[in-house]
Amino acid sequence: MWQSILNAPFFQSLELAVLDEEGMHALVFPCERTLEGWKHALGGMHVDVHPTHWRDWIEQDQTDA
Template identity: 60%
Template structure:
């Protein structure tokens, strides 16, 4: 279940939903929230994104494309 980004916890691997020119999509890699923003959970590299929703990252989860639908419907 997707949750609003305002409730995203720090220090956990999360799957994030973002908007781009093609609509809304889930990132294909886990991210971690820290005091400075978002980082790629695997590399620690800063990720310059503005996600709209989050859910726990499930190991082995196939990348989810939320298309143009609202993430809470996925």
């Protein structure tokens, strides 16, 4: 279930949703909220996004893709 970005936890792998002119989209990689902003949870690089919602990141089995 999506939750408001206002209560997103810090330092946990999260799935983020962003809004654009076409609607809401979930990012395809996990992100972590840090004191400096959002970063890619696996690569550690800063991610310039303005998410609106979050939910726990659930690792997907690559054989299902």
